Amino acid sequence: MFNFKIEKKSSDSLARAGVIETPHGVIETPAFVTVGTKATVKALTPEMVASLGASVVLANTYHLYLQPGDELVKAAGGLHQFMNWPGPMMTDSGGFQVFSLGAAFGEGGVSKFVSGHDPNKKSKEQAGNIAKLAKIDEDGVAFQSHIDGSAHRLTPERSMQIQHNLGADIIFAFDECTSPLAPYDYQKEAMERTHRWAKRSLDEHKRLGGPQALFGIVQGGRHQDLRQESSRVIGGMDFAGFGIGGSFNKEDMGTAVSWVSQNLPENKPRHLLGIGEPEDIIAGVKSGADTFDCVAPTRMARNGALLTARGRLNILNASCRCDLAPIEEGCGCYTCQNYSRAYLAHLFRAKEMLAATLASIHNLYYLINLTKRIRRDVLEGRL
């Protein structure tokens, strides 16, 4: 049912090209995984997503458990049927929400990325006494719903049960994504807890049975010894593949990923969680990652930032108002084939819904095609 085959390995980096087979189709890697958190890629129909060349979509356990509920999704025949996406799917375990609703919650703007040594961010962590929506203990995480404030609890076992109900092809172990601002001792403690949760996730997954492939998640923050230890421990467990999670140093994410890749079994796929800016994908592939998911292309699109070969274009800038050229000359996407920057700028300024759709089409097309180009480069020995 689940299979991973490596077609070509790079001779001068950790890059490889391969194929992941799932019950709902194949994923040619390296691949970009489109994010559809709440069982929808925001602003796009599944047909649009497919027409961009996307092969796989990732949804979220925490969000769908809260709304509309995993039992309903199961009754509807699973995520594929429910959201009308026939291709391969992944679900994240809810582990990231331990971070986004925990340490990162509030006005502080703590990112999972940190740039170099960032001493000015420290005060935020301390000032971060805002009531968090997530609290961690050995058994799992207590969440307060961000929708209605109601209390919920996620454990490795619950995450597995929910993900089995959702029915994606690839599911992830329940983990803790730590803040990059957390001290070493906490990173270590959280990593070791994540390892115990990985074992529990695996046990529950086996108990439940079913066609899903479970990926374990490597943590360890920005520390080489922790990353190596985590990848050895998680890599030694009976997972179908691996996710690489957690926080990174913006400057040398690739280095951290290669510490991990070198310790993971070579014959299993590696998914770099939440990474997806163009340069990061290139660095990730070179460091041995096979798949990537990221909200960046769609979220940035909705906020008017468009990807081009020459960098980011903010369509809301005054210079776009009367610019009748497409977002990017030569781009093959539906948006660039049919609409001008001026039209996009108009839609954004008028707050028309089509703005989000056309911008998302462009950004996803850009990123998916970038990844396809990278795959060709690996296959043809150029990378």
Add this chain to the structure above:
RNA sequence: GCGGUCGUAGCUCAACUGGUUAGAGCACUCGCCUGUCACGCGAGAGGUUGAGGGUUCAAGUCCCUUCGACCGCG
């Protein structure tokens, strides 16, 4: 013609009995977003308070003149 109400940022409006560099929302300009709390967040620019004169230590606030808008009565 007489009486009244009101003129504050591009727009809609704040500013207790006159009291420090006249505020906000929207619009405008720019930036940010990496396993979605996210059609979100942040920053900036923008006003000789309709005009002119007066009272006062001090006027968007009080007085006079004038211009304009609206309402009422002739």
